[in-house]
Each structure stands twice: as C-alpha cells, then as structure tokens.
Amino acid sequence: MTTITTRRPSPGAPDAPGGSPARRRSHVIADSITMLHRNLLHMVRYPGLSMFTIGGPVVILLLLLFVFGGTLGAGLPGVDPAGGRAAYLAYVMPGILLITIAGTAGGTATTVAMDMTEGITARFRTMAISRTAVLAGHVLGNTIQAIIAVTLVLAVGLLIGFRPTAGPVDWLAAAGLIAFISSAISWLAVGMGMQSKSVETASNLPLLLTILPLLGSGFVPTASMPAGLQWFAQYQPFTPFIETLRGLLLGTPLGWNPVLAIGWCVVIAAAGFVWSTALYERKSVR
Template structure:
C-alpha cells in the first residue's frame, strides 16, 4: 500500500515569509517618503511626457494625424490625440526608470545599501521596496498624464472591464520596468551614470508604434519596431482603451513583462549578493 505524504509549511517558513513581507513594506514606506521629500524626480517624470503630448498634438498632430489610415486632413489632430496617447503613457512608465535607477545608485554610493546588508533585513525586500515605490510613482504619473490627455481631447471608448484590464497591464509593465531600473542603478558606477543608463527605454516608444504606425517605417526599422517590447505594450493599451484589434499583443506584452522582470530581478540580486560577500 502506497502512503502519500504532503509537506506543510513549517512555523519557521511562515515566520520567514511574514518577515520578508514586513521588511518590504518598511522599505516601501521609506521609498515613498523619499518621493515626497524629493519631488523634483516626480515632477520630471510627469512633466516630460506632458510636454511631449502637447508638442506632438498641437505642433505635429494635424499633419501626422492626417496620415493615419482613414483620417482626412480636417480631423487629423483629433485622431492623432487618440493614436498617440497610449505611446505617451508607455513613455511615462519608461521615464520612471531613470528616477528609480538614480535613487538606487544614491543608496549604493552613500553606503545606505551596504548598511542594510549588515542588518537583519531580507535582501529581496530591500530591492522590492524600490520596485514597489517606483511602480506607485509610475501609476501616479500615468494618472496625471491621462488627465492631461482628456483635457486635450483624448476620448477612450473603453468599458469598465477594459479599463481594469488596461490598469492591470500598466501595473505589470511598470513593475517589470522597475526591476530593470533597480538593476541598472545597482550596476551603475555613479549617480550620473545611473541616470543615463535607462535612456534607451525612453527611445523605444519612438522606435515602436507609439507615435506613427510601424508600417510607415523602412523595412529594417519596421522589423525592429514590431518585435521590440514597447510595441505590444502600446498596442495592448491602445486596443483596450480604444477598441483597436488586440491580436497577439496582450500575450506578447505579458511575455515581455515576465522576461524583463525576471531578468531585472536576477541581475539586481546577483549584484547584491556579489557585493555582500566583499
């Protein structure tokens, strides 16, 4: 007779898990206070996408919008507001990476992270606090930029379910980008270097479907635009908010988020562990 045994979590395992969660909450609180005390980073994260939104809508919107399929010259600007808004939201999320990397690099260069390594604090929780704080900052930025978009004529057709799905997608993208940003901040040799490392992320919405359809690009660039992560990010948000075809974009977007988050986590933890044994 075969006896089937099950393994139950021990009391020590439960305490360890609760300890990690408590440490992560403490680190999150610390990073939220840092955001409040240093509002300049948040202002830049929100201000830059707003400037780009106003620039592209009011300066280039009439011409670029008229080039969209099925849009005449007279309705170009209104059509372009709808088209460009998902790309601006993606840019807002990408823009938070610079702030996160800078904050992490400041902790590294000022010895704060080294002090945490000598304390009875979960190593994953130290990094998770940065990630969760940056994710919240990204959501605040998205809400503000979306509000400006509504003021300049953005009119999404999404229902409640679509809005919830779009919110979930935005949170997932912000969470993944935050892990990558934390790893970049830990890898950087200085605070100045940390602020520059995430810059390519800001370019990806431009080199995707954020501002113009990818089929208007040269062949070699179109291939890159179609397969880089920000294009499915943008097309998923666009489809949920405006009802455009989703196709395989949600699956690709989720897949890219998993890859980016896992890579960022592994990279940052490897650096943390390496510097802990020095």
C-alpha cells in the same frame, strides 16, 4: 533622514537557515513594507524627480499634438476617420503613457545608485533585513509612482480632448497592464542602478528605455518605417505594450498583442530580478 527600524538576527530571521517558510515570508512582507515606506518618503521629499517624470511626457504630448498633430493625424489606421489633431491624440496617447512609465525608471536607478555609493545598501546588508525586501521596496515604490504619473498624464490628455471608448472591464485591464509593465520596468531599473558606478550614470542609463516607444508603434505605424527599423519596431517589447493599451482604450484590434505584452513583462521582470539580486549579493560582500 529616514529611520529604518530593524530587528536582531534570530533563528526565524528571513536570512537565517532555521526559519520556517511561513515565518520567512512574513518577515519579507514586513521588511518590504518598511522599505516601501522609505522610498515613498523619498518621493515626497524629492518632488523634482516626480515632476520631471510627469512634465516630460506632457511637453512631448503638447508639442506633437499642436505642432505636428494636424499633419500626422491624416490617414492613421484604426482611430478617428476624420483625421487631424483629434485622431493623432487618440493614436499617440498610449505611447505617451508608456514613455511616462519608462521615465520613472530614471528615478529608481538614481535612488538605488545613491544607496550603493553612499554605503546605505551595505549597511542594510549587515542588518537583519530580508535581502529581497531591500530591492522590492524600490520596485513597489516606483510602481506606485509610475501609476500616479500615468494617471496625471492621462488626465492632461483627457483635458485636451482624448476620448477613449473603453468600458469598465477594459479600464481594469488597462490599469492591470500598466501596473504589470511598471513593475517589470522597475526591476530592470533596480539592476541598472546597482550596475552603475555613479549616480550620474544611473540617471542616464534608463533614458534608453524612453527611446523604445519612439522606435515602436507609439507615434507612427510601424508599416511606415524602413524595412530594418520596421522589423525592430515590431519585435521589441514596447510595441505590444502600446498596441495592447491602444486596443483596450480605443477598441483597435488586439490580436496576439496581449499575450506578447504579458510575456515580455514576465521576461523583463525575471531578468531584472535575477540581475539585481545577483549584483546585490556580489557587491554586498565587498
């Protein structure tokens, strides 16, 4: 069981009205680090969630590549003119990485729901711990887990033949985008976990996020879809995520996709933050 060291409430405590802004910020940072350490320990002690997060996308990748890749790789735009499995691997890899990020949301929602149902969050609420830090610890922990999972899935892709053309600047931009998307999805996952009435619901609700890359440009071009589905695929957030990552790693045209991807990250993160903090305040007073 993880031990949380707390301090006594004081005029300078983060939730105390008399604390200076600088002092409040320092307490929020310190508390966030403490909660991050707690969540990282959970990740180490319960490796099953991490293995599922990594194993699921790898299985999907191998299935798509070696069963359907030879056919689906013919005529794909902007990747490998030779077609075949190599072309489809290049095309599908960004979508697989986004599925990996979406998959980590399930672990975060489950952990948050466990804290809520077991009364741990209510106990934190009575302590002199920054309210934002309790939620930020989950977000930071899941963001780190998502980056690790993406790195491992990408390594599998490289082993089976994925050959990105990105330069150093492109790699840095891709890493920053992955971290930004992971953080935004994490805030949404925290809200899902706090909204869920049971751990089982919390573990299933984020599965909706893993469907969105399938309904975007992750596996086939959106132009090949029926009109109604094509409209949805083009305007949902995961399509600009995927197209931006594809452009950075493979040199395909970026267009307005980076702007849309950053905008969607801001919207998702802000919505998740407002939703989760509102739920935290409402449920803590019960």
